[in-house]
Amino acid sequence: MLRFFPASLLMIxxxxxxxxxxxxVGSLIIVCGIIKLLLPKGLYPWVGKLTNFLMWCWSEMNRAIFRLVNNTEFVIEDNSQLSKKSWYLMICNHQSWADIVLLCMLFGSRIPMPKFFLKQQxxxxxxxxxxCWALDMPFMRRYSRQYLLKHPEKRGKDLESTKRSCEKFKTNPTTVIxxxxxxxxxxxxxxxxHSNYQHLLPPKALGIAYTLSALGEQFxxxxxxxxxxxxxxxxxxxxxxxxxxxxxxxxxxxxxIAINRELRGDYLQDKQFKRHFKLWxxxxxxxxxxxxxxxLKD
Structure with a gap:
């Protein structure tokens, strides 16, 4: 532990x-991604397992680094039974960039390495x-309401990207966050x-609803x-x-949360399902x- 050093030095x-x-680790994963482009599709799952292993190594190195400078107390409430051989959809509140690091550290050895929905930037x-591209993580290009009014042909393009990404997750056990x-x-x-919550922003239902629709049977x-x-x-x-x-x-x-039929439907066309999903x-x-x-009340 190096906590006796000044905080500024620890940060550097x-x-x-x-x-x-x-x-x-990112360079090694990129090399794997380039090699995958040259291989037959039948070998993609093996490259995927290698890149996931490299991501696990990245996570474990982060664990060692942050244990070196932190003496963090983890309070974990968990009654779940999880497996690295299963497919999961993980939903989480988003407080910080630390979320990504901690989720990989907490779950990397319990479930398949996470795939995040990322902004195109x-x-x-x-x-x-x-x-992240080599890891087949989905990049989402978000369009504003004003932009879509001027360019209606772009409507639904982000959902098509979600569907294509989900198709890649069917060969290896995957966790989509x-x-x-x-x-x-x-x-x-x-x-x-204008959030109605004290510690959260309003949840956006479309992305998770579409992911469940595209890959719900496999999760x-x-x-x-x-x-x-x-x-x-x-x-x-x-x-x-x-x-x-x-x-x-x-x-x-x-x-x-168990995935039942009530959580899978056509969010864009079925108004009753949309209302039910948003309420859930x-x-x-x-x-x-x-x-x-x-x-946090204290």
Whole structure:
């Protein structure tokens, strides 16, 4: 443990090690992705297993780095029975960039390595973007309502991308993670979105509904994860606290939800299903918000 060093020095050290880890492992994953383009499709699953293993190595290196600078207390509520041989859809509240690192650390040895829905802009981040492409992670191009009014031909293109990505997940056991809020939580975003929740942004139902429609028969369960970082603030957000050795506590609640026919339907065309799905997701988010309030009230 190096917590006796100044926080600024710890941040430089841990950030440098994390960048080196990402660059090294990301480069290997990119090489695998390029090789895959040259191989017959029948060999794709084997390359996928290799890239997933490399991502697991990245996650374990991050675990070692952040244990070096943090003495974090993990409080985990978990009664789930999970397997690396199953397919999962994971939904989670989105508080910080630390969420991605911690989810990989917490679940990397219990379930198939996660695939995240990513914004199109992340494709151009050095090492990270191409590595995520090689891992077959879906990149989503979001269009504003104003843009779609001017370019109606673009409507539904992001859903087509989701469907193509889901098709790639059928050969190897996969965990697809959807941050249902669509962006990281901040007080400013909460006010701008007129959120009815104290610690969450309004959930966006379309992406998760379409993923369940495209791959619902293959998913074994929904994993519902709630993350909380007690003690962090707007001036010391979780990712900064993680890098500087000041992430003292992380609370994680893990629930599983059975996927039944009531959660699979045509969200765009079936108004009754759309209403039912939104009510289910709103209820799920309300329960999550109440739990966060109980954790963070102190």
């Amino acid at each position: 050290l841990s950030a440098s090690l994390a960048i080196m880890n990402t660059a090294m 992340l494709l151009y981040v050095p090492f990270v973007g191409l590595a 959807n941050f249902v809020e669509g962006t990281r939580f901040t007080q400013q975003k909460q006010q701008q979105s 074994d369960q929904i994993i519902d994860v709630t993350l909380a970082y007690p003690g962090t603030t707007e001036t010391l957000p979780p990712f900064k606290a993680l890098l500087s050795g000041k992430l003292d506590k992380v609370v994680v609640k893990i629930d599983t 997701l709103d209820d799920t988010w309300q329960t999550k918000d109440q739990y966060l309030q109980s954790v």
